[in-house]
Structure formats: structure tokens, C-alpha cells
Amino acid sequence: SFLVKVLLIPPLQLDCCCRSNSTLQVIAKTSLRCFEPEESSVMLLAHIEGRIPCPGHACYNNTGVVWYKKNRLVSIARESCVEDGELHLCTVYREDTGVFYCDRRITEQGVAWVFRRAVHVKVIPFTEANSPPVVKYPAANMTEEVELGQPHNLSCEVDFDFEVNISRKVEWFMNYGGDMDNMTLVDTERHEEVFFSDIKVTQTYTIKEVTPQHLKHAYTCLAGNTVGNNNVTIKLKEKEQVIIFSTIVDNKMNCLVGVPIRNLGIILHVKWVELQLIFRSRFQFGKDDEEKEFDVFVSYVWTGPSAEAVEMQSREEPIEMRLTRVLEDQWGYRVCLLERDILPGGAYTNDVVLTINRSRMLICVLSAKYFASSNAVFVLESGVKALLQNSALKMLLIWTRGTSASFIQPEPPLPKLVQRALKVLPSLQWSTDAPSTTARSFWISLQKAMPADGARPASRVQ
Known part of the structure; x- marks a missing residue:
């Protein structure tokens, strides 16, 4: 490392506008007497006097020290004085933070030099904290x-x-x-x-x-x-959303909140997402003018025996099979099943979203195996998101084999949006052990929940 030496031979002559000559030499730092690192710093307290020492001042017979800041003489820029090489500031100001330079005239080996050192000054308000945070x-x-x-x-x-x-x-x-x-x-x-x-x-x-x-x-x-x-x-x-209902609440709203509140003003503290799902799933605020390819998209995970086994054993037909047959053959709806009506080879997530957008209604047949399938849960979650964005879409949940929203605890847990939707979306309960009158009531309720137009005249479900 060099301060400036490797003696230049011949010495470099620097001509300035005034035609005065100066000799520049590059010398090793270790060749200087009282060698010190070139970096020097000092902290000064604001609003009192302060002193800035010139590094290495005592090592030479100095004929004078001149202080600069930003190439300006400090003695001209502000009130100050130099005592024994130190710059004495009568009052330290915040603006004094910066780099000061001290120039000294020294004689080495019979040659007069101007030796410059830098001092980094930082002005601080006090050294210790005066109060707790x-x-x-x-x-x-x-x-x-x-x-x-x-x-x-x-x-x-x-x-x-x-x-x-x-x-x-x-x-x-x-x-x-x-x-x-x-x-x-x-x-x-x-x-x-x-x-x-x-x-x-x-x-x-x-x-x-x-x-x-x-x-x-x-x-x-x-x-x-x-x-x-x-x-x-x-x-x-x-976070809760406060909704104020006043004046007369009709029969539909009575069904919504589950208590007789006609002619009463009430304040319902409900979660905003659930409230949106309740309204969008039970009331049609507008019609979707776009022609849909399917009337209903049915999502399920097969839980029963094979179709051949059902036929051989003459057992009750599982709801997953019977539902599609009733919707298509007896009621005349255009039904979409992913495994049957969507061409293979595409991205599953894209196929699901596009199919929901191309359908007027989504029916999810829920079971323990349904909630254990990540693909099936994705269909349900995508349907809920579509319902929140499109008031014309309808959704219906069919609970099977004793499952219900209060007993669903799958591993891994369901998405938060799905957990909320299961509590408020329209639903029906199906059981193969139910009496014939209960089964008949199920089909009547299902028919009322289906899109009103687009189906052939309904035949009776046995």
C-alpha cells in the first residue's frame, strides 16, 4: 500500500495557469515517520465547542496547519481558530458533519512538502439515551x-x-x-x-x-x-361486517335467517363471505345471457360397488349412478361428468374451471372419500369462487352416507373458503336406508333446486 511513492524519475512537472512548478512523488506509507492509518474520525457534541486534531501533527516540525472542508478554508467559512494544529470550533453545529482536511508544511530530506490528512467528523446530539423508548x-x-x-x-x-x-x-x-x-x-x-x-x-x-x-x-x-x-x-x-336490515322483511328473508323477523329491524353480525354465499346461492339477482353448454356439472368420488356388482346383487343403486341417470334420462338435463365428457390430456385445473364456466349449475355429491380427494375438493373450491363472482351460477351439495358439515375433519384440513361454504350452501341429505317417503321428498326437493328451463317435462322418480 502506498500513500504516494515509487519515486517518479524524472519528477513529474505540473504546470498550472500561473506557471508555477510542483514536484509530485509517490512514497510508501510505511516510510513516513509516526506512521498512522490514513483514516481518522472524531465525534463532536452539538451546541458546544469542539476540537478536531490533525493526524500525525506532532511527528514533524510543522510550520503551519491549514484546515479545509469541501475545498473551502474553514477560517473563512465559519468562526474558528487553530491552536497547536487542532481546529477549534467555538460552537459545533449539526451541519459540521462531514470530511475536514488539514494541510501541514513539513520538511523531509531537505525538501518542503504540503502533507494533507482527512478527518471524518460526525456531530451527535448526545452520547447516551436520556429516556426509555x-x-x-x-x-x-x-x-x-x-x-x-x-x-x-x-x-x-x-x-x-x-x-x-x-x-x-x-x-x-x-x-x-x-x-x-x-x-x-x-x-x-x-x-x-x-x-x-x-x-x-x-x-x-x-x-x-x-x-x-x-x-x-x-x-x-x-x-x-x-x-x-x-x-x-x-x-x-x-373482522365482522355489520349489515342493518330495516322495515319489512319478506318470507324469503325469514327463511334465510331462520327466525320470524317480519316488520322488525335487526342487526346481523355475520361474516362477509358467508353472507355473500347465502345471497348468491338463494337469490338470482340477474340472468346469465350467455348460452351454456351444460345444464349441470356433477362432481363426485365413486364410493359404491361396480356397476356390474350392483346389477348382479340387485342392490339399491348408488346415488352417484342414479343421480346422473335421473337428470339425463328422466328430466332431460345436459349433464357433464369430467371423466366422461372432457377430453383427456388437458390440465386438470383448467378443465375444472372451464367446465364450471360452461355450466349453469354445480352439484357436489359429498362423502368421506370426496373430502379425501384433493381433485374433488378443488372442484368444490372452484365452484365456490365462481359463485362469488357470478350470481347466475347455482350450487347444490348432496350429503351422503351420514356425512354432514359438523363432522367433516379430513386430513389435511379443508381450505378455509370451503369450510365456510359447507355451512351455508343449499344442501340435501341422501341415505339408502331412508324410507320411501323420505327418498321421494329428496327427489322433489332436488327437482325444485334445478334450473327451471332447459329440461324436458319431468317424469316421476320411483
Whole structure:
């Protein structure tokens, strides 16, 4: 490493506009007496006097020291003086932060040199924090609203005093069941904004997917420095949509809420997604003018014996087989079955979405095997998403073999949207052990739920 030497021979002559000559030599740093690193820095407190030493000043017989900042003489730019080589600032200002240069005239081996050294100056308001951190957000004991199944960020915004020896810290803890003695540190991300006299820290804990379990816990933001600590604890609650129904509510709305509320004004606290599904699945707010290729798309997972076994044993025909036969042969609907009517070789997800868009209605025959099939669950979830986007689509769930929404606990768990939809979508219950009157009632209810136009005159289902 060189300061500037490898003696240039012949010496380089630099001609300036004034035609004065200077000799430039490059010399190794270690060849200098009192060798010091070229980097030098100093911290000065604002609003009092300060001194900036010139590095290596005592090593030579100096004939004078001149100080510069940004190529301007400090003695001209501001009130100052030089005492024994040090720059003495009568009052230090915030704007004094920057690089200062000291030029010294030294004599080495009979040659007069101008030797320049740089000093990095940083002006600080104080060396130690004067007060504990202040948590600006969240407020103590507040509650944040969240949506189940969605990500959520918990942010803690804290103001710290400036300090030289950094001691500030911000951490998020999860308190299981709200127990303050059962706290676990969670992973977070930090963002800092540094100002002259304070530092603003934002510490964020990201919940990738909010579950009902998160609503049972409390969350504590702890901030501290050498002076003291502060903490804030908050909880989460599910976001609710308040819908106000006033004046007269007709018979359809009575069926919707399940209680007689005619001529009453009520406030329903319901989840927004469920509310949308209830309205869109039970009321047609508009007609779909686009001609559909299919009247109904039937989705099921085969759970019964083979068709040949059914015929040989003369047993009751499984609903998966009988439903399609009744819809097509007796009622005249155009039915779509993925395994029968969709050409193989395409992407399954695209085929499902396109088939739903080409159908007026989606019927899902639900069973334990249906919920264990990821492909079948995808059909159901795609239908729910389509229903939320298209008020003309109809959906119907047919529960079989003793299954019901309250007993479905598949592994892995169903998507949150599907779990919500199972509770509110129109449904029918089918059982092979039901009396004939119950079976007849099932077919009558199914026929009423089907699209009104497009089918041939209905024949009686035996």
C-alpha cells in the first residue's frame, strides 16, 4: 500500500495557469515517520465547542496547519481558530458533519512538502439515551381485526433516543392462551429510520395465515434500551361486517335467517363471505345471457360397488349412478361428468374451471372419500369462487352416507373458503336406508333446486 511513492524519475512537472512548478512523488506509507492509518474520525457534541486534531501533527516540525472542508478554508467559512494544529470550533453545529482536511508544511530530506490528512467528523446530539423508548403503535390493550385464512402483519413502532453505544431492541412475543408467563419469542423483520436526535424502529411480525388459534393468544411488543423498557400487549379478533336490515322483511328473508323477523329491524353480525354465499346461492339477482353448454356439472368420488356388482346383487343403486341417470334420462338435463365428457390430456385445473364456466349449475355429491380427494375438493373450491363472482351460477351439495358439515375433519384440513361454504350452501341429505317417503321428498326437493328451463317435462322418480 502506498500513500504516494515509487519515486517518479524524472519528477513529474505540473504546470498550472500561473506557471508555477510542483514536484509530485509517490512514497510508501510505511516510510513516513509516526506512521498512522490514513483514516481518522472524531465525534463532536452539538451546541458546544469542539476540537478536531490533525493526524500525525506532532511527528514533524510543522510550520503551519491549514484546515479545509469541501475545498473551502474553514477560517473563512465559519468562526474558528487553530491552536497547536487542532481546529477549534467555538460552537459545533449539526451541519459540521462531514470530511475536514488539514494541510501541514513539513520538511523531509531537505525538501518542503504540503502533507494533507482527512478527518471524518460526525456531530451527535448526545452520547447516551436520556429516556426509555416510547411505543407509538400499537396502543396498550388494543385489539386488531383480522380475516381468518389471510396473512396479517403485527407492527410495533417505537421511538428511541440517539446513543453512541447502541442498546436499543424491539421484540414480539406470543402469549399462549393470553398467559403472560407463557411467552415465546417470534421471528420478525426490522426497519429503522435514523434522524439527528432519535431513531424510529418498526418491528413487524408476519402471520402467514390467521387461524382460530391465533385469536386465543395475546401478543406483546417489548422495547428497551439502557434507560428502561416499555411493552404493549394486544389481541386479535375476527373482522365482522355489520349489515342493518330495516322495515319489512319478506318470507324469503325469514327463511334465510331462520327466525320470524317480519316488520322488525335487526342487526346481523355475520361474516362477509358467508353472507355473500347465502345471497348468491338463494337469490338470482340477474340472468346469465350467455348460452351454456351444460345444464349441470356433477362432481363426485365413486364410493359404491361396480356397476356390474350392483346389477348382479340387485342392490339399491348408488346415488352417484342414479343421480346422473335421473337428470339425463328422466328430466332431460345436459349433464357433464369430467371423466366422461372432457377430453383427456388437458390440465386438470383448467378443465375444472372451464367446465364450471360452461355450466349453469354445480352439484357436489359429498362423502368421506370426496373430502379425501384433493381433485374433488378443488372442484368444490372452484365452484365456490365462481359463485362469488357470478350470481347466475347455482350450487347444490348432496350429503351422503351420514356425512354432514359438523363432522367433516379430513386430513389435511379443508381450505378455509370451503369450510365456510359447507355451512351455508343449499344442501340435501341422501341415505339408502331412508324410507320411501323420505327418498321421494329428496327427489322433489332436488327437482325444485334445478334450473327451471332447459329440461324436458319431468317424469316421476320411483
